[in-house]
Every structure is written in structure tokens, then in C-alpha cells.
Amino acid sequence: MPKIKKKRLGFVIDMTPMVDVTFLLLTFFMFTAKFKTEAEAEQKFVIKRPYASADTSKLPDKDIAIIKVGIDTLTGDTSYYYTIVNELQRRQVYENLNFTTEQRKPQVKVGLDLLDQLIMQTRITGPRTRFAIDGDRRIRYKWIEDAIDVLRKNNATAFNFVTEKRQ
Amino acid sequence: MAGGGGGLEVPERQRRGKQHSKRKKKKRLGFRIDMTPMVDIVFLLLTFFMYTTTMVTPQVMEISVPKEVEENVEVNQANLFTLYVRGDGKLFFSMGTDEPQPIAFGQLRAKVVELNLLRKNKLITAFKPSPDAPYGAIVQVLDILNQAEAEIIRQLQAEGIKRERKFAFVKISPEEVEKLKGL
Numbered sequence: 001m002p003k004i005k006k007k008r009l010g011f012v013i014d015m016t017p018m019v020d021v022t023f024l025l026l027t028f029f030m031f032t033a034k035f036k037t038e039a040e041a042e043q044k045f046v047i048k049r050p051y052a053s054a055d056t057s058k059l060p061d062k063d064i065a066i067i068k069v070g071i072d073t074l075t076g077d078t079s080y081y082y083t084i085v086n087e088l089q090r091r092q093v094y095e096n097l098n099f100t101t102e103q104r105k106p107q108v109k110v111g112l113d114l115l116d117q118l119i120m121q122t123r124i125t126g127p128r129t130r131f132a133i134d135g136d137r138r139i140r141y142k143w144i145e146d147a148i149d150v151l152r153k154n155n156a157t158a159f160n161f162v163t164e165k166r167q
Numbered sequence: 168m169a170g171g172g173g174g175l176e177v178p179e180r181q182r183r184g185k186q187h188s189k190r191k192k193k194k195r196l197g198f199r200i201d202m203t204p205m206v207d208i209v210f211l212l213l214t215f216f217m218y219t220t221t222m223v224t225p226q227v228m229e230i231s232v233p234k235e236v237e238e239n240v241e242v243n244q245a246n247l248f249t250l251y252v253r254g255d256g257k258l259f260f261s262m263g264t265d266e267p268q269p270i271a272f273g274q275l276r277a278k279v280v281e282l283n284l285l286r287k288n289k290l291i292t293a294f295k296p297s298p299d300a301p302y303g304a305i306v307q308v309l310d311i312l313n314q315a316e317a318e319i320i321r322q323l324q325a326e327g328i329k330r331e332r333k334f335a336f337v338k339i340s341p342e343e344v345e346k347l348k349g350l
Contacts, residue, residue, distance in 0.1 A: 029216035050306035137303030
């Protein structure tokens with residue numbers, strides 16, 4: 001018998017398994033998400049880190065002061081930038097150096113003299129603070145050498161080079 | 168699935184009404200929620216977090232330099248292995264007081280391992296990068312040396328010798344920079 005075919009208007013898919021998986025992924029990404037720090041948000045350069053083979057030591061996220069050597073994306077100038085991750089310590093260091101309100105940024109653009117003073121104050125306010133040099137792989141070694149000399153002068157003889165894992 | 172083909176819009180609601188009084192009240196076993204808006208939002212958030220997360224966390228390479236004291240350590244020149252990086256990123260090495268010879272990055276590891284196994288713990292490695300060399304090349308050399316170190320430790324351990332690493336960053340002299348340029 002010929003039936004009148006019912007015209008289908010729509011269909012329903014059981015979305016439950018999909019939603020399960022999606023929520024799982026969502027929670028995973030939410031927990032692993034690490035947001036840019038205040039200092040990174042306002043910097044005008046991107047550091048292309050030098051490559052190194054896999055190393056188990058990761059960059060610590062506390063008790064650390066980072067000397068960045070970056071190339072400004074607009075002007076192409078290389079400069080040192082200094083950031084102390086610990087906010088309390090940072091405030092203390094700026095206080096000791098009589099920084100003006102304008103200078104009190106999370107990341108300051110510095111010359112070698114100011115870098116020297118900042119490192120000295122960092123050592124005073126937090127003797128256990130570790131130092132890391134985060135340099136762009138394209139810069140000349142001179143920049144790094146000078147930074148190492150400043151660190152040595154302040155008796156910080158053990159420090160880290162920030163690198164990126166070679167893919 | 169009850170109400171298949173009925174579309175997504177509020178299924179089985181219209182049945183209330185007239186029949187209600189006549190029929191025995193149907194026991195409800197479940198209900199359905201339209202999950203579409205929720206799924207929309209969840210996907211939006213998911214894509215946002217997927218794009219913003221960076222999976223590569225920067226890693227660090229530990230460096231230690233000697234304290235700033237003006238003292239000259241007497242070094243047996245014969246056991247001195249010097250590595251140079253020229254301004255253009257090319258690598259050179261020299262044994263003792265020999266003239267620097269060029270070496271490819273790919274051969275460095277084997278060379279370092281070989282020399283260290285030959286002279287055991289006596290070999291002193293001095294690293295002299297020229298100020299004009301790209302920082303990336305310097306880190307690459309350090310990385311190769313670190314890899315070689317792991318190999319050396321393993322080989323020496325097999326012989327029952329405890330490894331003492333002798334490595335130092337040494338400032339390059341202007342004469343050496345000039346010499347490298349001529350090579």
C-alpha cells in the first residue's frame with residue numbers, strides 16, 4: 001500500500017556525549033590556561049628565544065627577576081628590560097631607588113647603569129631571588145656578555161638562560 | 168527518543184488540555200532540555216581557551232660564571248680546548264696554543280666527547296664567543312656541550328671515573344677577534 005511519506009521537518013541529535021567531551025576539553029583548557037603577566041601585556045617586543053634541546057627545568061614563576069633583551073618591533077632598537085616578578089619585592093626595590101610614579105611599571109626599560117642598581121636592590125630585598133636572561137636569538141652576544149658582567153659584579157654567579165624547546 | 172521528527176521546539180507539551188481529564192495521568196519518566204544555547208557558549212569558550220593557551224612553556228639553561236675576582240688561574244696550555252664563535256656565527260676550535268680551526272656545529276658533539284674521553288677530567292673547555300656573534304649560536308653551542316656532557320658522564324662512569332666538568336666562559340681578546348676574521 002502506498003503510504004503518504006511524512007515530510008520530515010527536522011531531526012534531533014543526542015548531544016549528550018558531545019557536550020560531555022566538550023566540557024571535559026573546556027575544563028582542561030581553562031585550568032591549563034596561563035595568562036600574560038602585566039609586564040608581558042604592555043611590552044612592545046616579542047622575544048624569539050634561542051632553541052635548545054629538551055630540558056627538564058622550566059622557568060620558575062616566583063622569586064625570579066628577568067632581564068629581557070628584546071628588539072622593539074616598531075623601531076628595531078635593542079634594549080634591556082627588567083622585571084621583578086614578585087610584586088611586593090618590586091615595590092620595595094622601586095621605593096629604594098626613589099622611582100617616580102611614571103617609572104613604576106611592572107617592566108622597566110633600562111640601561112646598564114640602572115640595571116646594575118636594580119639588580120643590587122633585588123639582591124638586597126630578596127637574597128634568594130634567581131635571575132634569568134631572556135634574550136632574543138638574533139641579538140649580538142655583546143648584550144648578553146654585558147648583562148652577565150653586571151650580574152657577576154653583584155655576585156649573582158648562577159643564573160639561567162631562557163630557551164625554547166627545539167621542535 | 169520520544170518525539171522523533173518533531174523538531175526541537177518544545178515536544179509533548181500540547182498534549183495537555185482536553186484529553187487531560189479523560190486520560191489517566193501519564194507518569195513522566197524524563198524530560199529534555201534544549202542544550203543548543205549551552206553548547207554554543209561552551210564551544211565559544213572552548214575555542215577561546217584553545218587559542219589563548221600556549222603549550223610551550225619556556226625552559227631554562229643553567230649557567231654559572233666564576234666570581235669576579237682578579238686572580239689568574241694557571242692553566243696547563245696543553246689541556247686547554249678553546250671554542251670560538253665568530254661574528255658571523257661560524258664555529259672554531261683550538262687545542263692548546265694551536266691555530267683555531269673551523270668546525271661544523273654537527274661535528275662539535277663528537278669532537279668534544281672524543282677529546283674528553285682521551286684526556287679524562289684534565290681537559291679544560293674555554294668558551295670564547297666574539298661580541299658580534301648571534302646569541303642564538305652561543306646557546307646552540309652550550310646546548311651541544313650539555314648534550315656531550317651527558318655522554319661523557321655515562322662513558323666515564325662505565326670506566327669508574329667521576330666526572331669533573333671544567334668549563335668556563337672566557338672573554339675574547341681583540342687580537343683573537345681579528346685573527347678569527349682572517350680565517
